[in-house]
Amino acid sequence: xxxxxxxxxxxxKDNWRVYLHHDFVRRLGDGTLAPEAFRHYLKQDYLFxxxxxxxxxxxxxxxxxxxxxxxxxxxxxxxxxLELGLHIDYCTQWNISEQELNELPEARATLAYTRYxxxxxxxxxxxxxxxxxxxCLVGYAELARWLxxxxxxxxxxxxxxxxWIAMYESAEFQAAARAEIAWLNERLAxxxxxxxxxxxxxxDDATRLEIDxxxxxxxxxx
Ligand SMILES: Cc1ncc(C[n+]2csc(CCO)c2C)c(N)n1
Numbered sequence: 001x002x003x004x005x006x007x008x009x010x011x012x013k014d015n016w017r018v019y020l021h022h023d024f025v026r027r028l029g030d031g032t033l034a035p036e037a038f039r040h041y042l043k044q045d046y047l048f049x050x051x052x053x054x055x056x057x058x059x060x061x062x063x064x065x066x067x068x069x070x071x072x073x074x075x076x077x078x079x080x081x082l083e084l085g086l087h088i089d090y091c092t093q094w095n096i097s098e099q100e101l102n103e104l105p106e107a108r109a110t111l112a113y114t115r116y117x118x119x120x121x122x123x124x125x126x127x128x129x130x131x132x133x134x135x136c137l138v139g140y141a142e143l144a145r146w147l148x149x150x151x152x153x154x155x156x157x158x159x160x161x162x163x164w165i166a167m168y169e170s171a172e173f174q175a176a177a178r179a180e181i182a183w184l185n186e187r188l189a190x191x192x193x194x195x196x197x198x199x200x201x202x203x204d205d206a207t208r209l210e211i212d213x214x215x216x217x218x219x220x221x222x
Contacts, residue, residue, distance in 0.1 A: 003188040003196045005138075005181045008131070012204040019135065019207050020143045024214035029147040031159035035094075038161065041217030042091055044110045046101045048213070049087060051114030053079045055121060055133060062126045071183065078176060086167060093163075109216035113209035120202055127187050131199045134180060135206040141177030144168035 027033035121129030
């Protein structure tokens with residue numbers, strides 16, 4: 001029996017659609033998202049990215065081979081040098097200082113999602129951890145492509161969220177998502193059905209926690 005990432009994604013298709021086509025995402029696309037909701041999301045996403053940096057460090061610890069270790073290092077580099085760097089610049093443009101970021105308490109949705117991923121990686125192996133990380137990596141690349149195709153999406157200077165969409169639409173992010181899918185496809189080819197079922201549960205949990213993260217932003221909840 002051989003499984004693929006596409007089957008994993010299909011196993012939670014309803015929640016996957018809710019995550020990708022969430023109101024928060026649609027409003028980023030048409031530019032109607034309340035600026036305060038976006039600022040709340042940006043601040044919590046900074047805290048989220050720090051914990052995700054830890055998750056990639058955990059992936060390094062859980063790596064049995066040099067190739068896996070390099071893969072984890074590349075993921076950690078991408079978060080620290082690319083995503084967090086852009087994020088801090090972006091926060092400055094939205095009048096959120098680095099000092100404010102460093103003093104923020106974590107919202108419950110941030111705590112739940114990030115600690116779930118870290119716990120899944122701690123108790124499981126590298127594949128469990130990657131499956132918990134996949135909705136984040138693959139989902140944002142897919143939602144950026146989806147937004148680009150929507151007729152309601154406003155591009156260019158008239159959309160205050162243009163830079164956010166462009167970041168996840170960029171060739172670099174799209175390539176990272178494709179690499180992750182390839183990595184998962186290689187591993188999923190060897191798992192038995194009972195193990196695949198466990199992995200579907202992890203993927204669905206992380207997808208639901210992504211939905212909660214959008215809800216938290218939209219409703220500015222702590
Ligand atoms: C809640 C939330 N989910 C996913 C991402 C996207 N993201 C986070 S880390 C990473 C890997 C590359 O650095 C990607 C694509 C986000 N920013 N916030």
